[in-house]
Amino acid sequence: MDILLIAGLWLDASAWDDVVPELTALGHRPVPITLPGQGDGAASATLDDQLAAVLAAVDASPGKPLVVGHSAAATLAWLAADARPGNVAGVAMIGGFPAADGRAYADFFAVEDGVMPFPGWAPFEGADSADLDAATRDRIAAHAVPVPEAVARGVVRLTDERRLGVPVVLVCPEFTPAEAQKWIAAGESPDLARVADLRYVDLDSGHWPMASRPRELARVLAEAAGS
Template structure:
């Protein structure tokens, strides 16, 4: 199956460099996506530009595809299900949850000179980054791409309730499946609460398993493609 890989904030398609060969070895066709404004040199990109890039990748596939979103990009993966429910076979969400209609995409950190730069490791101390050594942290920080303001503060628009028919697998890294189930039951994740086929899988990692557990993550994603 073709598997579209969308990394979260400050990352481009190279974030999946260690996941891609592992997925290929398992017989899949991974397509890592570099988003407008996050690797193509365009600081003026908007959320609509990123959505359009995701849809172009979905539309170019010869068959239904699995769309994988990491962190904030879980919302991009969910937008693909909303806008192309007939072409998305499954959505995989890694370490994040889709925002609802009318919410900002990723207005999490201060904007500086029209972009949202990586804020440093302070906000991510604890389970998020516990499995990243100093070398990995330095590499991430030096390669981090500031996210355009019009992306971070863009408004999410969801229009097609057929998205809830698309199966979803939630990969739980710095939190557990039990915690995620509690959040869904408590009404904290309203989009996921309405998904008809929602599976939870655990991975023993921090927030960036594509860096620290790439082979295991590839195995989990491959397994998800075979689920009913």
């Protein structure tokens, strides 16, 4: 099965470099997606541009792919399910929840000169980054790509209720499945509360398991594709 890999904020497609060979060895075809504005130098990219890149990968797949979104890109993966509900086998969300219709995509940090730069590690101290050694932190920070303002502040539009029938696997890295269930029950993710087939998978890692636990993450995604 094709497994489309969408990295979160500040990451380009190389974020999946350690996951790709593991998924290939497990019999799948991993497809890391280069997002406009995050790896191609297009600082003027919009959220619609990024979604178009994801949908192009969905449309190019010979079968129904599993669409994987990390962190904020959980929303991009969900937007793909909304736009192509009959052409997506499932969605896996790693450490993130989809933004609700009408909300900003990822307006989390300060925008400077039209982009949202990586804010450094201070906001992610604790469970998010505890499993990253100094060298890995330095590598991620050195390769971080400022996210265009029109992506971060782009408005999410969900239009097709059939997306709720697409199976979702919520991979829980820096938080537990029990915590995720509590947050969803409290209303923090209205769509996930209505998904017909929602499964939780615990993964002992921080927020960036593609860097710290690539083999374990690949196995989780392969199991999600197989199911």
